[in-house]
Amino acid sequence: xxxxxxxxxxxxxxxxxxxxxxxxxxxxxxxxxxxxxxxxxxxxxxxxxxxxxxxxxxxxxxxxxxxxxxxxxxxxxxxxxxxxxxxxxxxxxxxxxxxxxxxxxxxxxxxxxxxxxxxxxxxxxxxxxxxxxxxxxxxxxxxxxxxxxxxxxxxxxxxxxxx
Numbered sequence: 001x002x003x004x005x006x007x008x009x010x011x012x013x014x015x016x017x018x019x020x021x022x023x024x025x026x027x028x029x030x031x032x033x034x035x036x037x038x039x040x041x042x043x044x045x046x047x048x049x050x051x052x053x054x055x056x057x058x059x060x061x062x063x064x065x066x067x068x069x070x071x072x073x074x075x076x077x078x079x080x081x082x083x084x085x086x087x088x089x090x091x092x093x094x095x096x097x098x099x100x101x102x103x104x105x106x107x108x109x110x111x112x113x114x115x116x117x118x119x120x121x122x123x124x125x126x127x128x129x130x131x132x133x134x135x136x137x138x139x140x141x142x143x144x145x146x147x148x149x150x151x152x153x154x155x156x157x158x159x160x161x162x163x
Contacts, residue, residue, distance in 0.1 A: 102148065108141025 098106070112134040119126050126134075 102145070105141035105144040105148075108137035109145065112138040112141075 116126075116131070116134055118124075
């Protein structure tokens with residue numbers, strides 16, 4: 001039971017006292033914070049009125065209309081197939097080919113899990129020997145590719161990036 005003589009009882013008198021002290025402290029900070037800015041009370045100048053649609057707020061779409069005097073507006077682009085005017089790039093190099101042994105290893109690494117996953121999703125029962133053959137193809141292809149990896153970098157200062 002709260003003491004009736006205690007000023008900090010549940011009625012909130014203590015909180016009211018703290019709030020008024022805080023308000024006085026903030027008011028003192030505001031009153032003593034530098035010089036106040038002088039605000040000119042004159043009416044603002046009216047913005048210029050434009051005859052463009054929407055008062056020119058979104059640009060003037062009439063600026064995009066064709067101008068008969070401008071040689072660059074409203075004409076078709078120049079024909080870019082002229083060999084005498086443009087740059088003709090050299091023919092691209094041929095696509096790189098994969099050695100047959102590495103191609104077979106990559107087929108085992110990606111093909112075997114794909115066949116197993118598709119047969120599982122579609123509910124196709126594979127013979128057990130074919131399942132073991134596909135698993136062996138995956139493991140064998142992975143091991144073969146790891147064994148054929150180069151043991152040392154191409155260049156001691158090479159970070160792997162190639163252009």
